[in-house]
Amino acid sequence: MHMEYLRNRGNFAHNVDVLNAGVGNLVPRKQPRKDCQAQNFLHCIHCHGFFTKNVLWRHMMTCKFKPSVPQKPGKTRVQALCAFAVPPPPGVKVEFWKLLNNMVQDEVYSVLKSNFCIMEYGEHLYNRLGYDVGKHEYIRQKLRELGRLLICSRKNTSLKTIKDHIKPANFMQVVESVKLLAGYDSKTHAYRCPSLALKIGHNLTKISMLLESHANLQNDYSAAKDARTFRRVYETRWNELISAASLRTLQESKWNTPLLLPFTKDVQTLHSYLDVQQQDLHSKLSTEVSPQTWAKLAKVILAQVILFNRRRAGEVSKMTLSAYVCQNPSDPHEDVNEALSDLEKKLCQHFSRIEIRGKRGRKVPVLLTPVMKQGLDLLVGTRQECEVPRENVYLFARPSALLPNTELDQLADFLGHDVRVHRQFYRLPEGTLKLAKISKVLMALDQGRLAEFKGKTLDDINIDPEESQVTTTRREENDTAVPDVSESKSQKRDKGRQPFKRKMWEKEEILAVKKHMMSFITSCRVPGKSDCDKCLELEKVALKKRNWLAIKFYIKNRITALKNKV
Incomplete structure (x- = not known):
């Protein structure tokens, strides 16, 4: 048995030298019946014997040198484990x-592993993104894209390496290969896989940038010039030959795609279910420590945090x-306190804020309710007793298990869009601003009452965190309020921009405008100055407090409201 192991080790060293040099004869453990290429063989990770890929898994099950101790859970693909042994x-x-x-x-793996440019590009990506395990799948995807391109080019063009693709004289052959790979249809001028071409x-x-830098370091100015x-050439012709059709195909594929949105009742039902589960599991874990209960409670709280913050799963997980x-304290500074309302001060005390890493390294906040924080405190306090590995750095860990090799990519800024605020809050600390303002919207979403605040600003929504009822500081009207531009323009502003003073439209004014301007509303056309002046001339008494701009913006807001209903 020992002699067999020594023989395998010697053959292993010989085979590695042959594979690295690309010249010589390989020594397999068993000679295959048919001639096989070198890429069809792999070494057993236990005995180092050389086997064809299609029988390697069978050998691994009965290998004499397989350890008797159970293997750690994780990635168990036989070929991947054995390939790393080389x-x-x-x-x-x-x-x-x-x-x-x-x-x-x-085949794609074999091609990219043997190409210098692809390997160099892979190491470049790993140096930038390798610290994040979640980015490893992205790196492999980029390498496989190039491997598939190289295979397609070798079959259909004279290009044999990726370096050949970077030569200007071969540009049209590159275009031909990309079109074939992405499934370009010359009749419809559309791609089967447009994103791959891009x-x-x-x-x-x-x-090309990496090759230029290497060429400059080696004083190879000809290669750098190429x-x-x-x-x-790429900047001049690629959009014309590839990108334009690819982008058009992507855009057209999104046309007439149904937008599926959950009903408010369904969202409320989900929140209610999670709340009940959270309370039940919290009680069980507080009474008796159990890895299974710990894992279930972690999943429930993770779902609650994702739903409440409207975050992508990869960011919170x-x-x-x-x-x-x-985590940062939620209490604002004394000077900041003066700029907040009583409600916003109460919200700062109610919620906890955590700053995590988002897409492109951005700092994004996550808000926690007291119930969530209570559950997370219990999870943190019982990690060791519930067999969560100490080396697991994640909050939502899994007891008695290793982390998965890949996770979802990180995405989006806070709530995915830019929230604009009034000038008076412009210089407030970023954390306090987000906690005091955005928490209102999150609570409205959590209660399923967001539709009631259509058209309202963040300052117009008042939500008591300890109550389920939501009120607004502005009166609910069927018609939208518009700014009185005549008054705002007549006042000179000495210090910065001041907010418009808004006047609610009275019933008599609304009827006067509808009497002469209803055709503009029904046809969704914004009137001009002459049309508004005619209305003012005909209704001097009813519209004596309005000017032509007020009428114009009233019509515009009514049109917007009609479009939103559709």
């Missing part, structure tokens, strides 16, 4: 080699334990 080529990092060998061991274009430009010239323990 030492990395000279100059390739072990960490990047492990990332690479987690791919499916197919992604490959971006990858080629980045590779890379620069390729980018110039990656929240670290240190971020929760070192």
Whole structure:
């Protein structure tokens, strides 16, 4: 048995040298019946014997040198594990080699692993993004895109390497290969996979930059000039030949796509169910420590935080334990306190704010209700007793398990859009502003009453965190209030921009406008100055407090309201 192991180790060292050099004869554990290429073989991770891929899994089940101790859970694909057993080529990092060998061991994998430019591009991406395990799948995806391009080019063009794709003289062949790979239809001028064509274009430009930098370091000015010239040709012709049709295909595919939105009642039912589950699991875990109960409670609270904050799952699930323990206090500074209303001060006391990493490294806040914080405190306090590994840095960990190799990508700024505020709050600290203002919208969403505040600003919504009823400071009217421009323009502003003074439209004024301007509302046309002046002339008494701009904006707001109803 020991002699067999020594023989395998010797053959393993020989096979590694042959694979790295690309010259020589391989020594498999068993000779295959048919001739096979080198990429069809892999070494057993236990005995280092050389087997074909299609029988390797069978050998692994009965290998004499397989350890008797149970393997740690995680990635168990046989081919990936065995591929990592081969030492990395000279100059390739072990960490990047492990990332690479987690791919499916197919033709694309063999091609990209043997191409210098693709490997160089992969290491470039790993140096930038490798610290985040969630980005490893993205890196593998970029490499596989280039591997598929190279396979397609070798079958249909004279291009044999990725470096050949960067030469300006071969640009039209690159275009031909990309069209074939992305499924371009010359009759409909559409792509079967338009996003792939766009992604490959971006990858080629980045590779051209890497090749130019290497050429400059080696004083190869001819190669550097080729890379620069390729980018110039790319900037001039790529949009015409590839991007325009790809973007058009993407846009047209979204036409007439139904928008599926949940009913308010369904959202309320989900929140109610999670609240009941959270209370029940919290009580059980407080009474008796159990890894199963801990995991269930973590899932429920994770769902609550995602729903309440309207966050993408990847952002909240990656929240670290240190971020929760070192969360920012919600109490605003004394000077800031003076600029907040009593309600906003109460909201700052009610919610807790945690800042986590979002898309593109942005800092994004997450708000926690007292019930959520109470449950998270219990989870943190019982981590060790519930067998959560100490090396697991995430708040929503899994007891007695390793982390998955890939997670969802991080995305979006706070709520996915830019929230604008009045000038008087412009210089408030960012954390206090988001806690005091955005929490109103989140509570309205949580209660399923957001539709009641259509057209309202953040300052117009008053929600007591301890009550379920929601009130507004503005009177509910069927007609929208408009700014009195005549008064606002007549007043000189000495210090900055002041908010408009709004006047609610009286019933007599509304009837006067509808009498002469209803045709503009029904046809969704905004009237001009002459049309508004005619209305004022005919209704001098009823509209004596209005000017032509007030009438124009009233009609505009009515049209907007009609469009929103549709």
